């Protein structure tokens with residue numbers, strides 16, 4: 491166990507990479523998928539169950555936690571790891587993105603953002619300095635710079651102006667973060683879909699210097715083709731020897747395409763959110779467990795999956811508990827979805843290490859293309 495934050499790249503295959511991020515709270519095998527624990531819980535999952543799916547790290551949301559129960563309260567109670575009973579690494583976002591998407595009466599200035607809580611209407615301010623303070627109070631292992639992400643559609647001029655503000659905030663975040671051995675601060679590249687702006691942003695971040703670099707401003711409704719278009723060149727602007735994190739991605743095929751293009755870390759609410767709405771992600775694509783075709787089906791969701799939902803329950807049972815509004819429905823489907831996502835990551839890590847990513851990817855797409863098993 492290390493006392494410092496580090497990243498070791500073990501193998502590459504084309505642009506795809508596999509390695510290990512080391513932190514005092516444990517290792518993170520990359521490429522890594524981070525389940526989202528918005529309000530100090532991955533919804534419908536016990537933390538030990540999340541760990542059992544193979545997750546090495548969770549994501550926590552600064553915006554939600556600062557409003558409820560409050561960062562100072564979590565700090566008094568021993569920090570986020572203790573509070574939510576998760577001893578492995580935690581990455582927290584900066585709050586910036588969710589202020590833009592959830593909060594009311596936002597006012598953006600050079601200093602930061604003032605807004606009203608979507609929970610109770612109370613007034614708050616987030617600045618780079620306050621975001622660093624909140625993430626320190628939470629005890630986050632990987633802290634994200636406070637940044638601004640313009641709402642789409644936006645003109646190139648607006649994207650450039652927003653990116654340059656985010657770069658000034660990145661410097662303020664670095665200054666406010668201070669010297670915290672064992673903890674990392676990640677910069678966030680912006681610049682929309684314009685290569686010159688992406689490069690300018692990357693250069694600004696590299697001159698400040700961070701322990702890792704995120705690719706921000708994607709997965710905000712631009713579509714997979716546009717996202718992959720940016721990922722075809724943007725990771726190349728970032729240092730090879732630091733982890734690269736694509737924020738808010740995504741569906742299984744988004745994740746595979748991002749790793750293929752050089753991304754090391756991702757997070758998304760999709761597997762857990764889908765699990766609560768009766769949607770399962772399997773090797774053979776998406777399954778809607780609400781569908782009447784499952785009502786008499788004694789087969790598991792995925793015969794090859796070793797998760798508890800597939801090992802111990804039929805499609806007929808999963809269909810029944812969803813239709814009956816039983817809590818176990820969300821629990822089992824979320825477990826399956828998170829397990830499947832971690833299987834994708836483990837499969838990619840092994841394939842990259844063997845120099846066999848292309849074959850793995852071809853099989854991934856071919857299996858999905860078969861579609862779900864035939865109804866009985």
Ligand SMILES: [Zn+2]
Nearest residue numbers: 795797800826
């Ligand atoms: Zn399963």
